[in-house]
Amino acid sequence: MGNYVKTGLILMAFTLVVGVLLAGIYVLTKEPIEKADLSNQLRAMKTVLTDPNSGRSVVPEQEIPTSTAQLEKMIWRKADSETVFSSSVWKGAIYSPIYHIKSTEGKEIAIVSAGATGYGGDVKILAAFIQAEKGFDLFRLEVMDFSQETPGLGAKISEEGVKARFFDFTTENLERGLKVDKDTGIGSLSSPAGIREAKKDGIIYVSDLMTGATITPRAVANAVNTITEYLSAEWGEK
Structure with a gap:
């Protein structure tokens, strides 16, 4: 009996020590991780609010958030859980919170985090949608998490060239539902003009840049489609 008690006490002490160590590691790493996450979020937000052609911000420079407090002032929608909306059609999700800001021209801009299933896990994006005459246009997006996807x-x-294929889609393009070229059977497109023409039908041509990879760009397209589905119903309530 004594040996059992001794063994139990040893295991209890070991568990306690391990628990204390893990708690200490958590405390030590929590703040640096939160700072890194905030830095990535702020960097991405500045990126999606910058015109990729001119390099200029589409919002007043002083309005670009640089802190948690400024981000909180921009919140449009916030959920108690991580997810604001899930799409049964596109199998994607929109993450809380959703942000709102106005452009230098006074147009409404929604900045939305979303994700959909890729090859090894969820591929997550941050996208800026700008008010248009009839609805909203996808201005620019940044890929936030693709850690489970296959290298190469x-x-x-x-990559910047790949992400750029998802920029600048109009309301009309978005209403069709974005699709990657491999899912449409359009074949090879060899000219920039052909790639631009395909965008009018909501087709994102990536085969020349991502040979053999369809699932990951499809996840980005589905994340965008999820945002489109949500904003189509909610845009007017800002």
Whole structure:
């Protein structure tokens, strides 16, 4: 009996020590991780509010958030849980919170985090949608998380040239539902003009940049489609 008690006490002490160590590690790493996450969020937000052609911000420079307090003032929608909206159609989700800001021209801008299933896990984006005459246009997006995607294939989704294929879609394009070229059977497009023409039908041509990778860009398209579905119903309530 004594040996059992001794063994139990040893295990209890070991568990206690491990628990204290893990708690200490959590406390030590929590703040740096939160700072890194905030930094990434602020960087991405500045990126999606910058015109990729001119390099100029589409909002007044002083309005670009640089702190948590400024981000909180921009919140349009916030949920008690991580998810604001889930799409049964596109199998994507919109994450809380959703932000709102006005452009230098006075147009409404929604800045939305969303994700959809990629090859190894969820691919997450941050996207800026700008008020248009009839609805909203997708201005620009940034890929926030693609850590589970295959190096050399799906992981190419973070390359600037690939991301640019998802920029500048109009309301009419978005209403069709964005699709990657491999899902449409349009074949090879060799010219920039052909790629631009395909965008009018909501087709994102990536085969020349992401050979053999369809699932990851499809996840980004589905994340955008999820945002489109949500904003189509909610845009007028800002």
